[in-house]
Amino acid sequence: MKAIRYRQHGGPDVLRYEDVDTPAPGPGQVLIRVAGTSYNPADSAIRAGWLPDVFPVELPHTPGVDVSGTVAELGPGVEGHRTGDRVIAFLPMTAPGAAAEFVLAPAGLLAPAPTGIPLTDAAALPAVALTAWQAIHEHAAVRPGQQVLIVGAGGGVGRYAVQFARLAGATVLGTAGPASVEAARSAGADRVLDHTADKVDEPVDVVFTTARLDDDGMAGLAALLRPGGVLVSVTSPVPAGARGLNMYVRSDAAQLAEISRLVGTGQVSVQVTERHPVAETAAVHRAAEEGRLHGKVVLYLNS
DSSP, rough: OEEEEEOOOGGGOOEEEEEEEOOOOOOOOEEEEEEEEEHHHHHHHHHHTTOOOTTTOOBOOOOOOOEEEEEEEEOOOOOOOOOOOOOEEEETTTTSSBBBBEEEGGGOOOOOOOSOOOOTTTHHHHHHHHHIIIIIIIIOOTTTTEEEEEEETTHHHHHHHHHHHHTOOOOEEEEEEETTTHHHHHHOOOOETTTTOOOSSSSSEEEEEOOOOOHHHEEEEEEEEEEEEEEEEEESOOOTTSSSSEEOEEEEEEEHHHHHHHHHTTOOOOOOOEEGGGHHHHHHHHHHHHTTOOSSSEEEOOO
C-alpha cells in the first residue's frame, strides 16, 4: 500500500509518499480502508520533534489521527463491526496514522460515519469535534440561557464549539480573525467580532479559547467571567486564581457517535475549507507553517 511517512524529525520535506506493507489486524483491532484523514497542528509539532516526551512516536511514522473509511478486515475477537461498515475514529496520537491506504484502529474507538456528507469529508470531524464537545459539555458544562464566548470561533474547533453551545441553549459570542469571521457566522454564532478591530467588554458565563494568547490576553479573558464562570483553554495556560482549566482531547467513541448522529440529522454542519490528495501532505504541512491554511483541510485517498 501507499503511505506518507517520515524517517526523521524535521520540516515538511521529511515527509515521503512511499510503498509499505499493508498491516494485519491483531486481537481487538480493525483494518480500515482509508477514505480520508485531515491535517491537525499536532501533526506538524510531532513531525518536527517538538513534543517527544508527550507524543513519543516510533520512526518511521505515518501522521494522521483522524480517519474516515470502511472496515476492510476484523481482527480476532472483534464484535459489533462488519466488513464494509462506514466508520470514523480519532486514532491514538502515537500510533501509525491514517495518511495511508489502510490503517489499523482499536475497534473500541470506531463510530459510525455520518450520513448525508461524503465519507472523505467525515475525516474533518474526529479530533476537532471531540475537542469542542468535551470543552462545551464536560469541562464548561454549558447550560441553557448562559452567555458563552468562543475565542477562535471561525477555526476548525471553534466552529463546532459554536454549534454545540447553541444546541445546549446558550447565547454565543464569537471572536475571529478577518479571514474567518464569516466562518464563525455560518456556524451560528449570535454575534461575531473581528478581534483585530473590536474588543469584548461584556460579562460571560463561559469562555472557551482555541487561540494562543499571552499572559495579558488570558488575564483579560478571565476578567470577563461572571462569578462562578469558567475559562477553558486548549492552548495558553489559564491564569492562576481563575476558575478554569487547560484541556486535552481524548478519543471517545460514544461522543463521536453522537456527533455523527447530529451531523446526519442536519443539526451540526461540517465545513471543509480545502481538499487535497494525501500525496500532497508535505505541501499542506508547509502551507500550515507559513500561515496559509484556514479552517479544516482534508487529505483524501480512496473514493
